[in-house]
Amino acid sequence: MTPHQQGTSKGAPAGARAGFAEHIAAVQRLRRDFRALPEDAPVRLAKPTSNLFRFREPSSAPSLDVSAFSGVISIDPVERLADVGGMTTYEDLVAATLPHGLMPTVVPQLRTITLGGAVTGLGIESSSFRSGLPHEAVQEMEILTGSGDVVTATRDNEHSDLFYGFPNSYGTLGYSLRLRIELEPVSAYVNLRHLRFSDSAECMDALARICADAEHDGQPVDFVDGVAFGPDELYLTLARFTDQAPWVSDYTGNDVYYKSIPRYSGNGPGDYLTTHDYLWRWDTDWFWCSRAFGTQHPLVRPLWPRALKRSDVYRKLVAWDRRTDFFRLLTHYRGKRPQEPLIQDIEVGVERGAEFLEFFHSEIGMTPVWMCPLRLSEPRRPGHGGDGEHVWPLYPLDNDRLYVNFGFWGLVDMLPGQRRAHHNRRVEEEVARLGGHKSLYSDAFYTEEEFWSLYNGTAYSGLKRAYDPGGRLLDLYAKCVGNR
Numbered sequence: 001m002t003p004h005q006q007g008t009s010k011g012a013p014a015g016a017r018a019g020f021a022e023h024i025a026a027v028q029r030l031r032r033d034f035r036a037l038p039e040d041a042p043v044r045l046a047k048p049t050s051n052l053f054r055f056r057e058p059s060s061a062p063s064l065d066v067s068a069f070s071g072v073i074s075i076d077p078v079e080r081l082a083d084v085g086g087m088t089t090y091e092d093l094v095a096a097t098l099p100h101g102l103m104p105t106v107v108p109q110l111r112t113i114t115l116g117g118a119v120t121g122l123g124i125e126s127s128s129f130r131s132g133l134p135h136e137a138v139q140e141m142e143i144l145t146g147s148g149d150v151v152t153a154t155r156d157n158e159h160s161d162l163f164y165g166f167p168n169s170y171g172t173l174g175y176s177l178r179l180r181i182e183l184e185p186v187s188a189y190v191n192l193r194h195l196r197f198s199d200s201a202e203c204m205d206a207l208a209r210i211c212a213d214a215e216h217d218g219q220p221v222d223f224v225d226g227v228a229f230g231p232d233e234l235y236l237t238l239a240r241f242t243d244q245a246p247w248v249s250d251y252t253g254n255d256v257y258y259k260s261i262p263r264y265s266g267n268g269p270g271d272y273l274t275t276h277d278y279l280w281r282w283d284t285d286w287f288w289c290s291r292a293f294g295t296q297h298p299l300v301r302p303l304w305p306r307a308l309k310r311s312d313v314y315r316k317l318v319a320w321d322r323r324t325d326f327f328r329l330l331t332h333y334r335g336k337r338p339q340e341p342l343i344q345d346i347e348v349g350v351e352r353g354a355e356f357l358e359f360f361h362s363e364i365g366m367t368p369v370w371m372c373p374l375r376l377s378e379p380r381r382p383g384h385g386g387d388g389e390h391v392w393p394l395y396p397l398d399n400d401r402l403y404v405n406f407g408f409w410g411l412v413d414m415l416p417g418q419r420r421a422h423h424n425r426r427v428e429e430e431v432a433r434l435g436g437h438k439s440l441y442s443d444a445f446y447t448e449e450e451f452w453s454l455y456n457g458t459a460y461s462g463l464k465r466a467y468d469p470g471g472r473l474l475d476l477y478a479k480c481v482g483n484r
Contacts, residue, residue, distance in 0.1 A: 019073040026068035086116030086176035102183040105131040109282040116176035126223035132377035145174040146468025168395040187241035190278040194265035201354040226371035245272035339411040348436035370407035393459040
């Protein structure tokens with residue numbers, strides 16, 4: 001048995017030998033495939049799905065088959081741990097954990113987001129005000145580095161720098177092959193209450209109080225997110241686990257989840273969903289973006305199969321449009337203004353949230369806007385952590401500070417004379433002014449100097465030298481801004 005195999009098997013949950021044996025064999029095959037690549041060839045993965053919105057031309061370069069890393073290796077319901085292949089989707093993981101009465105501490109909203117993608121590219125959901133980001137539940141990660149080595153990184157071993165530097169590296173330092181993550185217990189149902197606000201500052205103040213107390217009106221709060229339908233119509237959705245439900249709603253049929261929020265707001269009992277349906281409430285209509293395909297029209301919706309009401313189906317339609325330029329040409333021939341795609345998620349401190357919304361409504365004008373609170377759950381890095389040091393260096397959020405993620409996805413009319421990517425750049429400028437950050441899953445337009453100042457180029461360059469000295473993987477700027 002090799003040292004790598006010993007490290008992988010050590011601490012494995014009881015009864016997991018077969019799953020781990022198959023995984024070890026897959027790792028050995030992948031390492032052979034890596035060594036077989038031409039030494040000067042860039043390293044890419046062959047993946048059937050993606051949730052990135054940086055569309056690039058198909059590459060003829062050889063790619064690594066990582067399909068063997070798309071399954072749940074083991075679940076330990078006693079220790080509440082799961083060992084999972086890095087290419088495993090949250091849909092598959094949730095299907096495996098819910099029968100044990102467990103779920104990941106943070107389940108990103110879209111079914112086909114992978115565990116590895118959520119860790120290296122950041123993920124967020126309505127439990128993030130108490131559980132932080134998905135990578136904070138990771139105990140160890142097995143990573144194929146740019147040099148072709150497979151290392152196991154933990155918080156306190158010789159690869160701890162890679163463990164802490166992996167989030168927000170987007171596959172430019174390596175690819176996760178296995179992750180051991182913590183799980184948490186769940187109940188059968190979730191009760192949702194929607195609170196309406198007519199003022200963004202009042203909404204942000206309430207959000208800060210609720211997240212600090214994890215309760216509202218004497219009831220516990222397990223999940224928090226919200227939607228701004230306009231400057232004077234904002235809702236916070238507070239959800240809690242419950243063992244009983246007088247009814248359950250179904251938003252995979254004719255009803256649409258986000259349209260139910262105003263209807264169930266007020267002092268009534270709210271709404272009820274199964275825990276499974278709560279976790280995927282946004283996926284069915286890709287938040288509200290399915291309306292662009294007409295699937296929310298009352299004549300179309302009953303005809304659209306339930307199995308095709310999924311974010312990955314809609315994304316394929318967007319990818320087709322990007323390839324064919326169909327919608328832009330249709331807009332042009334219909335004599336309408338050209339439109340700019342604005343697909344972004346940003347974070348600012350809750351105390352600056354009202355400022356961001358005021359800017360967004362006045363200068364961008366897109367609605368709705370998703371709002372999701374976030375606080376890091378890990379207070380500081382063991383053995384480090386002066387007051388000014390960030391726990392996760394490539395996405396430097398402050399400890400003990402509540403942030404709000406604002407998500408907005410759609411098209412904005414361009415006016416004559418506006419610079420290229422005008423609205424995207426205005427968002428970047430405003431977020432920087434407010435001391436926030438922008439997720440890098442979509443288009444970015446920073447200069448190289450701006451980019452590295454925001455995403456800790458000093459820390460990144462040290463990690464790149466250590467784990468990809470030959471530059472087999474793209475660097476973060478080339479991948480996220482250059483879209484290579």
